[in-house]
Amino acid sequence: MLKSIGIGAELFHKLIENDCYYVDKTPFIRTVFQENKADVMLITRPRRFGKTLTMSTFYDFLALNPENPGDVSRQENWFKDTKIFEDKEFCAKYMGKFPVIFISLKAVSGNDFAGAYDQLGSVVFGMYNSFSYLAESPKLNDAEKDIFKEIASDNNFIRNIENKNKIKDSLGNLLMFLYKHHGVKPVLLIDEYDVPIAKAAYNDYYREMIDIISSFLGNALKTNLYLGRAVLTGCLRAAKESIFTGLNNLKICSVLDTGKDDISQGIGFTEKETGEVLSYYGLTDYYEEVRSNYDGYYFGKNHMYCPWDVMSFCDDNHEKLGEDRNLIIADNYWINTSGNDVIEEFMGFIEPEDVDKMQDLLDGKSITMEVRTSLCYGDLKNHDVKDFWTLLLYTGYLTFDPQYKSAKKNEYRLYIPNEEIRDCFKSKIMDFFETNPDMKNNTNELVKGLFEGGAETVENCLNGLLEKYVSIRDFSVNAPKENYYHGFINGLLAGSTSLIEEQRSNFESGNGYIDLIIKSLKSRGIIVILELKQISNENEDKVLIAEGAIEQILQKKYADPYIKRNDIKAVITYGICFCKKECGVACKKLK
Helix, strand or coil: CCCECCCCCCCHHHHHHCCECCCCCCHHHHHHHHHCCCCEEEEECCCCCCHHHHHHHHHHHHECCCCCCCCCHHHHHHHCCCCHHHCHHHHHHHCCCECEEEEECCCCCCCCHHHHHHHHHHHHHHHHHCCHHHHHCCCCCHHHHHHHHHHHCCHHHHHCHHHHHHHHHHHHHHHHHHHHHHCCCCEEEEECCCHHHHHHHHCCCHHHHHHHHHHHHHHHHCCCCCCCEEEEEECCCECCCCCCCCCCCEEEECCCCCCCHHHHCCCCECHHHHHHHHHHCCCHHHHHHHHHHHCCEEECCEEEECHHHHHHHHHHHHHHHHCCHHHCCCCCCCCCCCCCCHHHHHHCCCCHHHHHHHHHHHCCCCEEEECCCCECHHHHHHCCHHHHHHHHHHCCCCEECCCCCCCCCCEEEEECCCHHHHHHHHHHHHHHHHHCHHHHHHHHHHHHHHHHCCHHHHHHHHHHHHHHCCCCCCCCCCCCCHHHHHHHHHHHHHCCCCCEEEEEEEEEECCEEEEEEEEECCCCCEEEEEEEEECCCCCCCHHHHHHHHHHHHHHCCCCHHHHCCCCCCEEEEEEEEEECCEEEEEEEECC
């Protein structure tokens, strides 16, 4: 019987106890805690790559049993079939030997500061209660026990914003309490450390939150005599937030680091591991489909797969092998789980040349850009385009080419890693065009101009929209270039349903096919016919070619059936000639 698949499972011991399939990443424990000599390590990876499971694995292996500190029977049961258990010397030194604080800040994501502070207070309350035995510790003096009990005994106390200084000191104090009780310097594990800062920046309470978080983390990490080792995970390194300022023994492991393979391969699935998972579930024949949809990430010099995608694919499809193989598909699992609004946040602010770079990415090309090694979340509201490309890289929308060598510091060749992410790009861009107020207003003005017969208005609106437009056309076929602009116009008009009663594309009429035809909803009986042209030479007269498009409408009698109809009050024809990000428009009213 095949092992079950623990989709969304983030606790190592639960995976083992429930007999779920586990890709053995346990050697990473040795890499981080023995081979790495830094006091504090920050590991940045995109979401859904298994950061929380990795931290849970660290916790389950390292954490001592407070009731019986010498008892490692739990670890022996959990890790007996793993690679790290074969290293008896390492296990004897590290397994079940440390007091470990393990918290996640993933849930500190309120829409306002009051909500986020309340969530952080709950995290701190839970953290203290996981060490409830400290309240009666003979190694702590009365004042220290009073500090501990004040937080651990009343959830409402620490969640009261008037006690925010207690939160600031809580993590540093707990490290001291644990060291005094056990005589061993504690290990500190903080998962998704940057979520509170990112959410605060997005929801405009950054200053209040950074005041809390920088002290909460900083007091624990900086020159703390009671801290053994600390590991933090997140999407990216926060700069200027003072969390890491002054940390001399800090190691940062980002997706760009091309150092040791052991670190780069510690989170995520390698090609070999992915092949083994597919083989176990009988899905080896679908490796290429999995590769094109979920592969393509580089962490350092290593090709990596997203574990969430690979395991979700197996979970959805392995039982179909005995039913109908035609039902096996590589679905998009990442789009609803990233929790990141980077594209929508920046699309309204990027310049035309950056839109062209977005277009290149969707066309399957790479772009060469400067990437910041760290970001100040508080500066994201400035919508600096360098932050945009950096965020896309660190959040998993882009990856980089490790073979590319640039003479410029921090310059990288970036590209979309796989088809799943390309679909996410398309979805996010469509959301922008459908919901962004400026785009909607410009599109409505365009449609009104079309029904009013205003060539100048139509041309101005189209040129403004073209600056921001990124096509989501299918590049798997060598379609004519006109199709690019056909999709552009068609997509814009489809979003103006309040003004358009009927819209048809490539519609047979007269002696040929109309490119686009729309019928007014508000002014009944008005028909607009559009013929589109595309040129490459910027020196050609676009309006003249647009006038030739109207002549085509007349010669092929596209409009004749509508001119003859009594219920059609007006027929307006447009020729539109596109050249890159500009167009020329000609108009003629036939009825």
